Amino acid sequence: MKKNSVSLLFGLISMALLGQDNRPISIYHLTDNFYVYTTYKNLNGHDFPSNSMYLVTDEGTVMFDTPWDTTQLQPLLDSIWVKHHSKVIMAIATHYHNDRTAGLGFLQQQGIKTYSSKMTYDLCHLNGEQQAGFYFEQDTIFKVGDYLLETYYAGEGHSPDNIVIWFANAKILYGGCLVKSIENNNLGNVVNANIKAWTTTIRKLIRRYSTAHFVVPGHFGWADTKALRHTLRLLRQYRKVNGG
Numbered sequence: 001m002k003k004n005s006v007s008l009l010f011g012l013i014s015m016a017l018l019g020q021d022n023r024p025i026s027i028y029h030l031t032d033n034f035y036v037y038t039t040y041k042n043l044n045g046h047d048f049p050s051n052s053m054y055l056v057t058d059e060g061t062v063m064f065d066t067p068w069d070t071t072q073l074q075p076l077l078d079s080i081w082v083k084h085h086s087k088v089i090m091a092i093a094t095h096y097h098n099d100r101t102a103g104l105g106f107l108q109q110q111g112i113k114t115y116s117s118k119m120t121y122d123l124c125h126l127n128g129e130q131q132a133g134f135y136f137e138q139d140t141i142f143k144v145g146d147y148l149l150e151t152y153y154a155g156e157g158h159s160p161d162n163i164v165i166w167f168a169n170a171k172i173l174y175g176g177c178l179v180k181s182i183e184n185n186n187l188g189n190v191v192n193a194n195i196k197a198w199t200t201t202i203r204k205l206i207r208r209y210s211t212a213h214f215v216v217p218g219h220f221g222w223a224d225t226k227a228l229r230h231t232l233r234l235l236r237q238y239r240k241v242n243g244g
């Protein structure tokens, strides 16, 4: 009995700790040299997950967006070093909100080249978010090691500036917050969204990336490539209720 109460107490203490501190980073292997990592931000007492990705190449590791939870920046770099013996050399942020950009300053301090679109760069400045060191003014293909990273702006949606990244080698679409997970039953944060344009934007992505094997949304699970169609459904549902 005594043993049980001790372990129950321990369970309660660790739950309390979990409530106070954000959960640590989780790293998942997606395919080939592509990884999804999730950090958690405590919002109204709940740990809210945010997905980002990284790719390990012969030239070094590229990060796509930064941890939302900035206490996980150094642990992420350390984990990448321990797991892959690879240094992070570059990062691309996919829109200006801080679940994508919170680590840009830290990464730059480490000598890592950080990029975003010009629109994101300007919106970061306007909204007091961290800016990338470099920006691109149009859709850009980066070649790193054997990999092509294609940035694509399909139009407004979750935010005015949201871009996606296409990894042609592995047919992965990194959708960021523009794409909702099939685990979501609403559009989430729509404060800076353009609901009407969002539908057109997603339709463009469905046409352009019909061969995608993976579609990774900004939050929650990425098990299903139907995330794009699911986002359209959520948009339709939102417009039915709210108009627009």
Ligand SMILES: [Zn+2]
Binding pocket: 097, 099, 177, 218, 219
């Ligand atoms: Zn987001």
